[in-house]
Amino acid sequence: MSRYPVLMASIESAGSPMSLKVSMLAPYISRRAGGLMDCVRNLSRFLENEHEIHVDIIGVEDEFSPEDRGLWGNSSIHLVASKHAAFRYAPELSRKLSSLTPNLLHTHGIWTYLSVAAVRWSKSNGGVTPRPYMVSTHGMLDPWALHNSRWKKIMAGFAFERRHLENAACIHAINQAEAAAIRAFGLKNPVCVIPNGVEVGASNATNRTPPWAAHAASDRKVLLYLGRLHPKKGLSILLRGWKKAFKYEKDWILVIAGWDQGGHRRELEQLTRELKIADSVQFTGPLFGEARDTAYQNADAFVLPSLSEGQPLVVLEAWSHARPVLMTQECNLPEGFENGAAIRMSATVEGAAGALGKLFALEKSALEEMGRRGRDLAIGNFSWSEIASQMFAVYQWVLGRSAPPNCMLFD
Structure with missing residues (x-):
């Protein structure tokens, strides 16, 4: 039996090599997400512009969403209402994911209801093998971050977060330090190491x-x-x-x-x-x-x-x-x-x-x-074009469509 049943499931269920639908879960699509907003926005944009892929972004609605929605251009944005600001409890999230029918789910961030929704989506496959998802932890497993609100995170880990992380087909680290933090947390999943990017252009x-x-x-x-x-x-x-x-x-x-x-x-x-x-x-x-x-x-x-x-x-x-x-x-x-x-x-x-x-x-x-x-x-x-190409290669590998790219770590 495979050590990573989610990967084997994705290999068996992958669709056409020229079609790929990815749903990205983000805590917010607004300034409330800080730098994470720009990371998700640019990654999704370059994936769509330069690869055969459609990306839906799902985020929790907040007071800045109407104003900051314009920063996303023509991106496919879906907002869900939250009943708990800190936990981001959004009961309509599961229905939204089901309606979008992605091949792959990519969760950005941990410690919130988004993690619960990702696992539910993965398991809601009519009793057959789970659907694949991957997780970008965005520094949230670093020692300082784990120590901040430590007991809340220990309880969240037992309640839902360890399950979310341990069942991911791949965990995304932005550098070797984050990869080490992922391993220190006890996770043995495949890890891809891909940095954040930045746009470089002329400015007046x-x-x-x-x-x-x-x-x-x-x-x-x-x-x-x-x-x-x-x-x-x-x-x-x-x-x-x-x-x-x-x-x-x-x-x-x-x-x-x-x-x-x-x-x-x-x-x-x-x-x-x-x-x-x-x-x-x-x-x-x-x-x-x-x-x-x-x-x-x-x-x-x-x-x-x-x-x-x-x-x-x-x-x-x-x-x-x-x-x-x-x-x-x-x-x-x-x-x-x-x-x-x-x-x-x-x-x-x-x-x-x-x-x-x-x-x-x-x-x-x-x-x-x-x-x-x-x-x-x-x-x-840190070119976004190169970073999107690396992430696309990881998506293809998770879905069983290609060999593992060079950014992968397995031990």
């Missing part, structure tokens, strides 16, 4: 006024943070490090752009007042679309002081705009350090101050060279 955002222009002198350099305002992002450490480093360098300002989560912005603003650095730190609120591009293009450098990440899209975006980066090793992008596109920052106050000091000491030409190296990395290693 330098001709637009950045959101901090009214509050900062034009001759001051800008260090940009963009993302959720959450304790996991290490911003309180960054601010304390900024206090230490800034007393030696007055030519920079720190711009913190992002949406508040759990009242953390208020805590950070209070910290800037306590540290007496409020005149060199600006909070802009969330930035999307052209405003986001404008921020990247008008910043002089980018910082991500996270305590835990899967693979942060914002760093890839900064590199795509040729911006030098300060980041922790927990961002899981070691190629940035190896290729001279990033300055390493340890997740301590002294580590933040030291990394900031290195940044402040760089001449303009050195900053520009670091940014060029980052852009080269984005183009060479």
